[in-house]
Amino acid sequence: MRIGTGYDIHRLGPERKLVLGGLEIPFDRGLIGHSDGDAVLHAITDAALGAAGLPDIGELFPDDDPAFAGADSAVLLAAAMGRVRERGLEVGNVDLNVIAERPKLKPYKIAMRDRIAAILEVEPERVSVKAKTREKLGAVGRNEAIEVHCVILLEERSR
């Protein structure tokens, strides 16, 4: 077994779609980023790459490379998972803390879990999405950003 951790934070800004965990979520602002800004998928990508001993997301998909401008982070995660599988590894489970003051994410947790499981090509039971707030503290608490922490377990392929 191999374990990895991932972290990401993106600022919220106007005139952006909010894309989080591979879902479009109705909100008056979205995450600012070179790609679609999906901090959930970025944290998972980095956790999986880290667990597999591969280069991090910034090295594989540089944010100054025009090829990744506006990129769908689901495509980037799927590509990273291809690299992980080449190493004979599969996802055991993924556990996420998604920290946002607003929008309230509780109504989206199940859909987000299912979407992430589909991107990872695993059963939904292997993915956990926990929605938290920052209790109004700091940048996330002021609703200026959304922050994500991820832990992933990879297992050598036997199934």
Ligand code: MG
């Ligand atoms: Mg990011």
